[in-house]
Amino acid sequence: xxxPQTIESDPxxxxxxxxxxxxATLLALFAAPVRADTWFVGPPMPTAGRDLAAAIGRDGGIYxxxxxxxxxxxxVESYDSSIDTWxxxxxxxxxxxxxxxxxxxxGGIYxxxxxxxxxxxxxxxEVYGPISANWSNAPPIDVGREGLAATKGLDGxxxxxxxxxxxxxxxxxxxxxxxxxxxxSVAPMPTARRDLAAATVVTFGVVRIFxxxxxxxxxxxxxxxxxxxxxxxxxxxxxxxxxxxxARPYSF
Numbered sequence: 001x002x003x004p005q006t007i008e009s010d011p012x013x014x015x016x017x018x019x020x021x022x023x024a025t026l027l028a029l030f031a032a033p034v035r036a037d038t039w040f041v042g043p044p045m046p047t048a049g050r051d052l053a054a055a056i057g058r059d060g061g062i063y064x065x066x067x068x069x070x071x072x073x074x075x076v077e078s079y080d081s082s083i084d085t086w087x088x089x090x091x092x093x094x095x096x097x098x099x100x101x102x103x104x105x106x107g108g109i110y111x112x113x114x115x116x117x118x119x120x121x122x123x124x125x126e127v128y129g130p131i132s133a134n135w136s137n138a139p140p141i142d143v144g145r146e147g148l149a150a151t152k153g154l155d156g157x158x159x160x161x162x163x164x165x166x167x168x169x170x171x172x173x174x175x176x177x178x179x180x181x182x183x184x185s186v187a188p189m190p191t192a193r194r195d196l197a198a199a200t201v202v203t204f205g206v207v208r209i210f211x212x213x214x215x216x217x218x219x220x221x222x223x224x225x226x227x228x229x230x231x232x233x234x235x236x237x238x239x240x241x242x243x244x245x246x247a248r249p250y251s252f
Contacts, residue, residue, distance in 0.1 A: 046086055047075045051097040058107025058130035063089065065109075068097035071117040076128070090134050094124050098146035100163075104178055105156045106130070110138075112160055115146040121165055122146070125176070141174055142183050149198035149214075153229060154207050159186075161211050164194035169217050173227070191216060191223050 049067025057063050061078040074095040079086050092111055099114030099122075109128040115121050123140035141160060148163030148170075158176040162169065171192040175184050189211050196214030200207065209227040213220070 043079075043084055043086060045077055045079075046088065047073065047077060049073050049075070049097075053099050053101035053111065055101040055103045055109045057103065057109055057128075063101070063109055063128075065101050065111050066092060066096045066099050066114065071095070072097045072115070089128075092126050093135050093137065094122065094126070096122055096124070098148075100148045100150035100160060102150040102152050102158060104152055104158060106178075108178070110150065110158055110176075111135075112150050112158075113141060113145045113148050113163060127178075138178075139176075139181055139183060141176075142185070143170065143172055143174065145170055145172075145194075147194035147196075147215075149196045149211070151198040151200045151209060153200055153209065154202065155229065159198070159200075159209055159227075161198050161209075162189060162193045162196050162214060168192075169194045169215065186229070187227070189225050189227075191221065191225060193221055193223075196221075 045064055047067075047069065049069040052067030052073070053065045055063050055065070057078065061080050064075075064077050064079070066075065067073045072095040074091040074093070076089040076091055077086050078089045094116070096111075096114035096116060100112045102110050102112075104110065107130040109130075111124075111126045111128070113122055113124065121144040123142070123144035125138040125140050126135045127138045128135050143165055145160075145163030145165050149161045151159050151161075153159060156178065158178065160174045160176070162171065162173075164170065169192040171188040171190070173186050173188055175186055176182070177184070193211075193214035193216050197212040199210045199212070201210060202208075207229055209229070211225045211227070213222065213224070215221065216223075
């Protein structure tokens, strides 16, 4: 018995294999699967920087805010995926790095906290109006922090989690009600940390706010803690199955 013969097309193209079976009048064509989950290089931002923040605008654009490039940046740039292009947006009023950003239910973009070029920890809150297309000051957060995280709840409130103040990781969680222009606080996270990530998830109608990874008082963390507003600030802890040195880049 002879084995099937295999003929391959140009390897630079989609791989096609033809198997000819001598003992049967059968010609089979097989197309090798092509990965759909592929990375490609997009257009670079006009301004290089690290320790910046990002948020999705009302227009669907990705807004990159601030960061550090030799000095703290006030720069804001927006990426339009429909035309694959970055464009400059009005700069923030205060240059800063290590800030947090999120978007409210009306599409306003919030830039929270961070630090200046001189290392001053900021309480600043600036809001970018989707209609006015400019930045304005809003009531500052109660505790200035850098390396904090922010996310919005379905109740329209803006939650800021953790961060560093005076070089010490924080467990504080502050909440901003934009309709009232007021800050308040809720139950602190069980674990103090900086350089964490935050996200809001709805499961079976229950809103949960996740605090993910970061750097604790001494070491990087694998800890995930979940806050449920409907249960008056109850947290429970999830342990990651892998070691995450940071939820975002951090330089010692």
